[in-house]
Amino acid sequence: MITEPNKIEEVFSAALQRKPGPERTTFLDGICREDLELREQVEALLSANESAGDFLEASPIGSDITMGESPLSEGPGTKISRYKLLEKIGEGGMAVVYMA
């Protein structure tokens, strides 16, 4: 039987509120009970969440198109610092356009 995405999401979100470790495990034990499928899916998402790092946290576009008028003074550096840099500028750009 395929577990409803809603159920998975509900348990995942609730589990995220619990501290990783025994507290979360106890919670999952209680809520999933015999439903191994649900348990497995939620555990997979929790582990993905742990290792996702800054996945999707920065916009991808800056790494794709190069241009001359950008206020950025830095060139592309390491992957991580480049992503951090772009995210920051994005919000700055937004504020410049819409704050008035």
Next chain:
Amino acid sequence: MTDVTRILNAIEKGDAKAADELLPLVYEELRILAAQKMAKELPGQTLQATALVHEAYLRLVGEDTEGWKSRGHFFGAAAEAMRRILVERARMKQRIKHGGEHHRIEMEQFECIAEQPSEELLALDEALSKLSEQEPLKANLVKLRYFAGLTAEQAAEVLNIAKATADRYWAYARAWLFNEISKSGYEKNL
């Protein structure tokens, strides 16, 4: 009143056909803007998604003082257009990479572009399409934040959901996509 403003007003009044007119207009504008920026390119400088989308907004709609909600349809279209442009670019780079000698001219067009993980972008796009089938709202949230560069608050307002709900959806969608992409082996570079 610009074409896009007219279309946005029509969508607001429930004209379903107007929504179909919006995407091509926004797509075309973003493509032109991106191409112009690239032509003026200096090495080592990068163009930013948010800036591009907002410039397109100013050109197509103009200044306005209304909230994000009223601009929602525009940013929905812009996110989708941005996704398409990036995926097309990534596909073309893949073709060039595997294409050999006779693609040399095409290659020159791309010499100015910083190395970009096109495989990863395509993997993400594939995962996002899957998520879209099951959870269109969450997939739209990801598109708005990732491809149009909206903040969590702005995206929540555009989608007409509470910020807390948007945060919960975001955490789920991010984990879901990461898990999906991990299965295809690209997670290290994303």
